[in-house]
Amino acid sequence: MLGVYVHLPFCAYLCPYCDFAKWPLRASTARRYFEALSAEIALEPRAAAATLYLGGGTPNAYDRETIVQLLGALQDRFGFTAERSIEINPELVRDGDLPSYREAGITRVSIGVQSFEPDEIRTLGRKHTGEMVERVVDAARTAEMDSVSLDLMYGVPGQTPATWERSLRRAMNLRVDHISAYGLTVEENTPYAAWRAREPAAFFDDEREAELYALAIDLLQADGYDQYEVSNFARPGHQCAHNLNYWANGEYLGLGVGAASYRDGVRSVHTRALEEYVAAARDGRPIPSEAECLQGRRRAGEAMMLALRTVQGVRLADFKERYGIDVIETYDPVVTQLAQTGLLERTADALRLTRHGRFLANDVCGAFITFE
Numbered sequence: 599m600l601g602v603y604v605h606l607p608f609c610a611y612l613c614p615y616c617d618f619a620k621w622p623l624r625a626s627t628a629r630r631y632f633e634a635l636s637a638e639i640a641l642e643p644r645a646a647a648a649t650l651y652l653g654g655g656t657p658n659a660y661d662r663e664t665i666v667q668l669l670g671a672l673q674d675r676f677g678f679t680a681e682r683s684i685e686i687n688p689e690l691v692r693d694g695d696l697p698s699y700r701e702a703g704i705t706r707v708s709i710g711v712q713s714f715e716p717d718e719i720r721t722l723g724r725k726h727t728g729e730m731v732e733r734v735v736d737a738a739r740t741a742e743m744d745s746v747s748l749d750l751m752y753g754v755p756g757q758t759p760a761t762w763e764r765s766l767r768r769a770m771n772l773r774v775d776h777i778s779a780y781g782l783t784v785e786e787n788t789p790y791a792a793w794r795a796r797e798p799a800a801f802f803d804d805e806r807e808a809e810l811y812a813l814a815i816d817l818l819q820a821d822g823y824d825q826y827e828v829s830n831f832a833r834p835g836h837q838c839a840h841n842l843n844y845w846a847n848g849e850y851l852g853l854g855v856g857a858a859s860y861r862d863g864v865r866s867v868h869t870r871a872l873e874e875y876v877a878a879a880r881d882g883r884p885i886p887s888e889a890e891c892l893q894g895r896r897r898a899g900e901a902m903m904l905a906l907r908t909v910q911g912v913r914l915a916d917f918k919e920r921y922g923i924d925v926i927e928t929y930d931p932v933v934t935q936l937a938q939t940g941l942l943e944r945t946a947d948a949l950r951l952t953r954h955g956r957f958l959a960n961d962v963c964g965a966f967i968t969f970e
């Protein structure tokens with residue numbers, strides 16, 4: 599299965615914790631970017647794809663006519679047969695946007711919320727209100743989207759277990775189909791990194807953050823949201839098909855500045871320099887990219903890392919068939935050590951993270967990449 603990711607990198611304002619490839623919205627730059635992206639799409643060989651994901655940035659920083667035009671061009675090239683998602687910022691949703699997206703083929707909306715608590719929303723540098731989110735969820739239902747997802751964030755400075763629980767409960771009370779709960783990561787060279795350097799006590803340590811993570815798992819599971827990946831919870835039938843393909847080490851094509859692709863065993867990432875991208879795409883030249891061929895042990899290590907993020911973990915027989923590797927034999931020292939420390943568990947046919955291991959997923963999964 600092939601998934602297509604399209605990066606729309608403009609935002610109405612920049613959040614101080616974010617290190618995505620994003621720029622403040624300026625009409626002329628956004629227009630030039632759209633033309634460059636359209637040129638890149640037009641030169642892409644036609645292919646049959648299953649899923650589409652419009653991410654950012656903030657895709658709905660573009661007006662709905664532009665999004666509809668983009669969806670038409672993408673559908674024409676790739677003929678998507680399954681889920682088509684768009685990330686949206688609730689503040690920017692205008693009347694009529696969601697029905698137009700739906701008519702143009704969007705089946706799933708992912709709403710960037712992070713928190714329903716006014717103090718936390720301010721700390722995160724965002725500007726929505728809980729009422730805005732509620733209106734957008736209603737509008738998505740009225741537009742008959744197949745799935746509605748909310749992103750929430752824990753580990754926000756000033757957050758407490760009580761405020762985190764309130765945000766989770768407000769999301770659950772909206773009866774959305776899918777909730778992503780991400781731990782705040784302080785990335786280098788962001789305003790948050792400077793803040794943490796000045797005031798480390800404002801940020802959560804691992805132990806306190808693990809409590810918030812555990813609270814999310816307990817509350818969401820009790821309300822019928824199955825955890826299917828480290829940060830993702832869904833009602834039955836609403837798992838994100840596009841992201842499941844990533845974790846299954848499936849193929850994907852990334853279009854736009856900074857977008858990543860994985861095809862025929864080669865992983866490549868487009869330049870994150872906006873003007874460099876625009877100039878190359880507009881002129882029909884190859885987009886400057888870094889590429890790496892994943893083979894042998896490296897390819898298997900990547901696949902392990904991705905599969906371990908899912909709650910079902912690595913299916914041992916499937917893995918052997920696909921990569922020719924007996925996981926338990928090959929990674930014996932790593933598996934033994936991580937199992938002894940209570941981070942990994944082995945079932946009859948799978949290897950998977952324990953509940954505690956899920957909180958430390960990046961460290962645990964990384965051990966399989968570095969293992970020689």
Ligand code: SF4
Pocket residue numbers: 608609611612613616617618620654655656687710
């Ligand atoms: S809206 Fe999203 S992509 Fe844009 S700056 Fe904020 S977190 Fe980053």
